Amino acid sequence: MKTSAELQLDDDGRLRHLLTTEGMSRELLTEILDTAAQFAPVAGAPVKKVPLLRGRTVLNLFFEASTRTRTTFELAATRLSADVLNIDAQTSSTSKGETLFDMQRTLEAMQVDMFVIRHGSSGAAHFFAQHAAPGVSVLNAGDGRHAHPTQALLDMYTLRCHRPDISQLCVAIVGDLMHSRVARSDIHALRALGAREIRVIAPRTLMPSGIETLGVIPYTDMDRGLDGVDVVMLLRLQRERMRGSLLASPGEFHRAFGLTERRLAQLGSEALVMHPGPINRGVELAGDIAYSPQSLILQQVEHGIAIRMAVMAMIIGRGPTA
Structure with missing residues (x-):
């Protein structure tokens, strides 16, 4: 059986699906970023549409709640002129016992070109890609603790x-490394782009065993871990995935591992702050930091549209100049 990294490429090394950043080459990752840069101006155009995916159908299949990811995928497909369908998995036939395989076959019979899937189980997007009909592509919008490639x-x-x-x-x-698919995808992407140093900072209860094998340096002391860093990527505490007492309290987490005004000041004015959202104010970061001059949080949301346009274009389109 092919791995996700192998399955997402065709015989010519081009994207057929997007399932993970693990194993992605620097060249391919850079091509995606460069393509997104060509699509970014569409957001400021009087008519925010290009006809690249006219006649194509993109289906958003979300089994988990989402605001940013689902909305930006829908906007991306719409701005590429695709027809977009949104399936509420809570009211789909899976709630009546239909299997994912049967659901996939049924939806493919409606001539869908691309599935955008978010699912609570790791490997769900891989399953869809493994069984996809010829000409049908799968885009992973987050699967369990495994991967969230477009966020990275x-x-x-x-x-x-x-x-x-x-x-x-x-x-x-920094934060809930144990449950974060974003952290794993970011680590793989940063390594592919040759980041000088990648640190991970978390309480011992939220630090995955053996994370050093991913090429990162683990810290369980926030102030030591932040010493000299250029960029702080904060993670949301994913309480919906936690089992047992992994944290004393949100307040205690903020005192020990939250990005406070004091900690940000010690990093210096050139340091950058990122967060995939949604933000838990007073937990991962002090409220005023979210929209400070050093914060890139809103820009991350904006750039999500261009990135998702780029990936869709590269997989089922012909490029931004078509």
Whole structure:
């Protein structure tokens, strides 16, 4: 059986699906970022549409709640002139016992060109891609704790807009590493782009065993871990995935691992702050930091549209100049 990294490429090494950033080459990752840069001006155009995917059908299939991801995928497909269908998985036939395989076959019979899937189980997007009919592509919008590739890609794009040479950066990823698919995808992307140093900072209860094998340096002390970093990528505490007492309290987490005004001041005025959202104010960061001059959080949301346009164009379109 092919891995997700192998399954997402066709025989010519081009994207057929997007399932993970793991194993993605620097060249392919850079091509996606460059393509997104060509689509970014569409957001400021009087008519925010290009006809690249006219006649194509994109189906958003979300089994988990989402605001940013689902909306930006829908906007991306719409701006490419695709027909967009949104399926509420809570009211779909899976609630009546239909299997994912049967659901996939049924929807493919409606001539869908691309599935955008978010699912609570790791490997769900891989399953869809493995069984996809010829000409049907799968885009992973987040699967369990496994991967969230477009979030990592938009993070890299946002970072590159402010620090073009990522190889010079020391990046710290802070928070709920145990449950975060975003952290894993960001680590793979940062490594592919040659980041100088990648640190991960978390309480011992939220630090995955053996994370060093991903090429990162783990810290369980926030102040030591932040010393000298250029970029702080904060993670949301994913209480919906936690089992047992992994944290004393949100307040205690904020005191020990939250990004406070004091900690940000110690990093210096050139340090950048990122967060995939939604933000838990007073937990991952102090409220005023979210929209401070050093924060890239809103830019991450904006750039998500261009990244998702780029990926869709590369998979089922012909490029931004078509």
